[in-house]
Amino acid sequence: MFDYEKYKTPRKIVLLLLALALAGFGAREFTELRTMKETVVVSDAFTKMVMLSDYFPPIKGTGVDTPVYIYDSGVPGGSMFYLGGTHPYEPATMLSAYVMMENLKVEKGRVFICPHANMSASTVGMLGNAYPKFLHVETAFGPKPYRIGDRNTSPLDQWPDPFTYVHYPSGQNLDYTDARNLNRTYPGRPDGNLTEQLTFAIMELNRKEKITLFVDAHEASLMYPVVSTYVAHDRALDMAMMASMMLSATEFPMKCEASPKNLRGLSHRDAGDFCDSLVILMETPEPFIDRVAGKITEKLMMDGKDEFLQTAAEHGLLFTDYDISVGCPMWDRVGRHLSGALAMIQQMNDFLMEPEKELQLSFPNYSDLKEHGLGHFLNDPAKADPAKVFLN
Amino acid sequence: MEELLRVSNEIIHQIYFVLAGLCGLVLLRGLFSRNTRKTIVYDIVYAYTIIPFLLRALHIK
Numbered sequence: 001m002f003d004y005e006k007y008k009t010p011r012k013i014v015l016l017l018l019a020l021a022l023a024g025f026g027a028r029e030f031t032e033l034r035t036m037k038e039t040v041v042v043s044d045a046f047t048k049m050v051m052l053s054d055y056f057p058p059i060k061g062t063g064v065d066t067p068v069y070i071y072d073s074g075v076p077g078g079s080m081f082y083l084g085g086t087h088p089y090e091p092a093t094m095l096s097a098y099v100m101m102e103n104l105k106v107e108k109g110r111v112f113i114c115p116h117a118n119m120s121a122s123t124v125g126m127l128g129n130a131y132p133k134f135l136h137v138e139t140a141f142g143p144k145p146y147r148i149g150d151r152n153t154s155p156l157d158q159w160p161d162p163f164t165y166v167h168y169p170s171g172q173n174l175d176y177t178d179a180r181n182l183n184r185t186y187p188g189r190p191d192g193n194l195t196e197q198l199t200f201a202i203m204e205l206n207r208k209e210k211i212t213l214f215v216d217a218h219e220a221s222l223m224y225p226v227v228s229t230y231v232a233h234d235r236a237l238d239m240a241m242m243a244s245m246m247l248s249a250t251e252f253p254m255k256c257e258a259s260p261k262n263l264r265g266l267s268h269r270d271a272g273d274f275c276d277s278l279v280i281l282m283e284t285p286e287p288f289i290d291r292v293a294g295k296i297t298e299k300l301m302m303d304g305k306d307e308f309l310q311t312a313a314e315h316g317l318l319f320t321d322y323d324i325s326v327g328c329p330m331w332d333r334v335g336r337h338l339s340g341a342l343a344m345i346q347q348m349n350d351f352l353m354e355p356e357k358e359l360q361l362s363f364p365n366y367s368d369l370k371e372h373g374l375g376h377f378l379n380d381p382a383k384a385d386p387a388k389v390f391l392n
Numbered sequence: 393m394e395e396l397l398r399v400s401n402e403i404i405h406q407i408y409f410v411l412a413g414l415c416g417l418v419l420l421r422g423l424f425s426r427n428t429r430k431t432i433v434y435d436i437v438y439a440y441t442i443i444p445f446l447l448r449a450l451h452i453k
Contacts, residue, residue, distance in 0.1 A: 004430050004431055004432065005430070008430075009424070011432065011435060012423055012424055012435050012439070015423075015435050015436055015439040016420075016423060016439050016442070018439065019439040019440055019442055019443055020446075022440075022443060023442075023443045023446050023447060026443065026447060026452075026453065027447060027450070027452045027453070030447065030452050030453045031452060034452075058394075058395075058398055124453070155448075156451055156452075156453070158405070159405060159408055160404075160408050190394050191393070191394040191397040191398060193401065194401075197398075
C-alpha cells in the first residue's frame, strides 16, 4: 500500500513548483499577446489620429480606448466610419482597415478608420480554442506580424460577467458573454459596463461627426447562413441590395439581408436606430472559426484550405462557395471587405444624390489584391517617414 | 450619478481580482494542510488549479 504521508511536504512543494513553472510559461504567452504592437504606415491623405475617448472621455485610460485615424480631403462632402476588429478573431477586418489606411486617397469628404474597434479583445486569445497568437502577412520586406485576438473584451478589463446580459435599452436577454461583445451592446450607454461605454463612444463619434456611412466589418463561419453577406439597416437596405448585385455580377458572390428588428444589440440594428448614419455590416467567409475545421493553425488562417470543410461543402452544408483548391485565403477576405465598402460608397453616392453627402475616394479593391497579393499593399515601416508610422 | 456608477463598477472589478487572489491562497492552504483526500491526485489538482487564479490576480490572463 502506498504511504501518502511519506515525503508529503517535499512532494507538494515539487508539484507547486511545477504548477508555478506552467503558470510562468502561460504568463509569457499571454503577456506577449497583450503587449505586442502592430505597425501601420498611413497614406499621404492622412490628416490626424485621435483617440475614441476624445468623443467619450470616461473610457480614457481603459483597455478599450482605441485610435481612430482621420482622412479629411478638406472638401465638404460625406463621410465614412470604417470599423475593423469589432471581433478581433476575424482578422481580415483589421487587415482591410490597414490596407485602406496605407493606400487611401480622398478627393471629397472624410474617412474615419478604426482598425481595432475592440482593442481590449485584440490583446487576449480565444479561450479554449488553441488559436495561434499571431498571423504573418508576406511582404517584400519580410513577414509582417498581426495579432489574432478574441471575440469579446478581455476579462482583465471587464469582469465579472452577469448570469444573463440584459441588453439596453430593449431589455432583451442575451448570452452572458455578450456583456463583453461589442456587437451585442449597441447603442451602448454612458453608465453601462465597459463594453457598453465603448459602444456608446462609437455612437458618439457617429453622431458628433454626422457620419454618412457606418461600416462594421466582420467574418463568419462558412456554416453560418449570414456569410458572404451585407446585413443592412433599413435606411441602407436598397443601397446594399444594389451593391450586392453589382459585386455578384463583377467580382464575387455577395448576398444581402435586412437587419432583423427583434435581434438587438447589433450594429446593423441598434447603431442604425440610434444615429442618422447609413449602417451596414459585412461578413466574409472565415474557415478558421467553423467547428468542423481541422487543426487551427496560422496556415489555415492565411490560406483557408481545410479538408473537413471540403467534405461539408460536398454535403451541401455550407452557405457559401468553397473549393479546397482555392480555399478562402486572406487576400480574398480582405479584398471582399475593400470592394464591399467601395460598392456601398458608390451606391450611397448614386442613391442619395446629395453633393453634401457625396464621398469620393479610392483604395485597392478585390481585383487589385487578387493580382498583386495582400503584402503588396503594406508599406515597410522601417523605410517610411516616422511621422507616418503608428503602433496599434 | 454616471461617474459614481462607473467608479462603483471599477471597484467591483478590482474586488474580483482580490477574490481571485484569495481563492488562490485557499487552494494553497488546501494543498499543504488538508485533512481529507490526501492522495497525490488531489495534490496535483490543488497545485494545478492555483494557476488560473494566480494569473488572474496578477492581471496576466
